[in-house]
Amino acid sequence: EVHLVESGGGVVRPGGSLRLSCAPSGFTFDDYGMSWVRQAPGKGLEWVADINWNGGRTGHSDSVKGRFTISRDNVKNSLYLQMNNLRAEDTAFYYCARGGNTRRPTYSDYWGRGTLVTVSS
């Protein structure tokens, strides 16, 4: 059974940094592209970043470009989101999600339960 478990969320001050991790299980990690999607409390879904199977192709939303970086380590079976210069508007649940194939995902067929990032002074 496919499982995705996010970790690394917490409370951070504006301007601070956090690194989110996602631990997959139940499938061959390097057979799939992956995404990070966030959801502010009570709001809709927002695509944040995605990556293809080997990390050679990535994409980041304009709202996080230059501040967040998606990466993966297929040896350690892990997906990451490095978040720098955090702002109050980055406060959200961050979901790790699996794509449908090796390419940068166009949809996500499995999702983790999310980790909450709160940016507050």
Place this chain on the structure above:
Amino acid sequence: QSVLTQPPSVSGAPGQRVTLSCTGSSSNIGAGYDVHWYQQLPGTAPKLLIFDNTRRPSGVPDRFSASNSGTSASLVITGLQAEDEGDYYCQSSDSSLNGGVFGTGTKVTVL
């Protein structure tokens, strides 16, 4: 602000048919990019409902179906059930963006 617009809410009685719309433009749905749909029940992570415009993942009931027309897409729920109550999001790609885009979301209420 999303480039895919969905009505904020839709409601129906049990057993009824409801249609959820997702309105885009010539740079996303109208450009031929695939549309995908997700269901998010209260307090849970999103779940893939429809991918590649019309395909259902295994385990998704055939009460859920979808189609595209021009710059819009629709999700139809037939035989509405109490367990269908939640938020529904469409997703596509856009030629002006560097990745995916989600719709604004529709809350489905079962009366």
